[in-house]
Amino acid sequence: MRIVDHVIAGGAGKPAARFGDIFDPNQGVVQARVPLGDAAVLERAIAAAQAAQPGWAATNPQRRARVMFQFKALVEKNLDELARLLSAEHGKVVADSRGDIVRGLDVIEFACGVPHLLKGEYSVGAGPGIDIYSMRVPLGIGAGITPFNFPAMIPMWMFGVAIACGNAFILKPSERDPSVPVRLAELMQEAGAPAGILQVVHGDKEMVDAILAHPAVSAVSFVGSSDIAHYVYSTGTANGKRVQAMGGAKNHGIVMPDADLDQVVKDLSGAAFGSAGERCMALPVVVPVGEKTAVALREKMLPAMAKLRIGISTDADADYGPVVNAAHKARVEGWIQTGVDEGAELVVDGRGFKLQGHEDGYFIGPSLFDHVKPHMQSYREEIFGPVLQIVRAENFEEALRLPSEHQYGNGVAIFTRNGHAAREFAARVNVGMVGINVPIPVPVAYHSFSGWKRSAFGDHNQHGMEGVRFWTKTKTVTQRWPDGSPDAGNAFVIPTMG
Secondary structure, X not given: OEEOOOEOOOOOOOOOOOEEEEEEOOXXXXXXXXXXXXXXXXXXXXXXXXXXXXXXXXXXXXXXXXXXXXXXXXXXXXXXXXXXXXXXHHOOOHHHHHHHHHHHHHHHHHHOOHHHHOOOOEEEEEXXXXXXXXXXXXXXXXXXXXXXXXXOHHHHHHHHHXXXXXXXXXXXXXXXXXXXXXXXXXXXXXXXXXXXXXEEOOOOHHHHXXXXXXXXXXXXXXXXXXXXXXXXXXXXXXXXXXEEEEOOOOOEEEEOOOOOHHHHHHHHHHHHHHHHHOOOOOXXXXXXXXXHHHHHHHHHHHHHHHOOOEOOOOOOOOOEOOOXXXXXXXXXXXXXXXXHHHOOXXXXXXXXXXXXXXXXXOOOOOEEEEOOOOOOHHHHOOOOOOEEXXXXXXXXXXXXXXXXXXXXXXXXXXXXXXXXXXXXXXHHOOOOEEEEOOOOOOOOOOOOEOOEEOOEEOOOOEOHHHHHHHOEEEEXXXXXXXXXXXXXXXXXXXXXXX
16 A cells, blocks of 8 residues: 655654555545654654754745746646646546646745845935844744645645745645645755755644644644634644634625626536535635526526536546545535525535446535525535535625625625626625636735635735745844944933934
């Protein structure tokens, strides 16, 4: 059985006592195993990071950028291999896996500009003969705890900026699909990063707690469910760490009466069901405004769903593949039953779907609910599967309130031809990322991923300049070069710049 081991400079130490299973979602069988590390494993990684980081921080930013450029080139060279490996463990189709990797590379490309990004400020003559300047310096050792649904993109969102800024980085990826994070660490070292600058440790809650408690870890970035994000944030900050913790989502798509419904249906098909709905920026709730809009949207949605092709992850014609494992399949199907029990109308039931020749795979057909109400638990919580819920709104104000009052505030979209309505919605909605006729409004790498409410804990967001600020601290220097005049006496009052 293949073992996906830790990547630690100097080796992981004694053999693991505990292992986790890595499944093939297409077949429903175990394909590999991953060691579940403990505090001793983390300690070895910390020691290697502490040995490597000072020299890396002292390396000028231009040379660090050259390593990032080389890393980007190596990932692009190995893109097909990485995409196939990702699909084999996650289940998303290969084309989607390529997108996962490429969106991560966008942040690596942004990080290649680190010589410019780290420039501070300078004031000449702030006082008599006094100049003041600031510089951004690395924190030391950062850590990332990443989810199963984007095993390439989200790690690169984190370590790309952190490493470019001069930090060492320890990545704890999901134990469900850890092979691509391991390959990324190998490629980073091949690109010229010193051993110890990017390491991978595997594990479950025991490893997470060890990271959150270790005094040498200065900052932690996390993406996962909101309950765990809150735990990571509260525990990490209690231990004196800087923490950004991204949680769950329940993104809404508002469909105004003037929207192009044919385009909306195309957008919903991809945004709700792509990657089997296992995206924190999926669009699992659609809010048609007005009864006429709701009826027309439902009529157009049904044939579009019937045309969706579900296949194995290597099927080039498949729209989406299986979910990640049996436990997650059961969880999604449990939420479908909850929706039924709560009184929502299950228009299309994706449970019981079987793919011929892959009957034991973790496949779920597309599901559609109508007449979902805001008080329902299936609406309040994240389902994270190929399930679309229709919540009807009578007017614009009601449609605006639904995402604004929801516990999650990751993303939202409005579909309309009316510029005033779109502008009003974007200005007033209480959500961090807004798409106007864009179903999945994930910002480009030089802007920041900016969830609100229970979708994000912490004061800094992912990538963009927010990422640079998160992975660095500011040092401000006030300098004077006296001319040695004997008239300069002792100063017993606080200096001023006047």
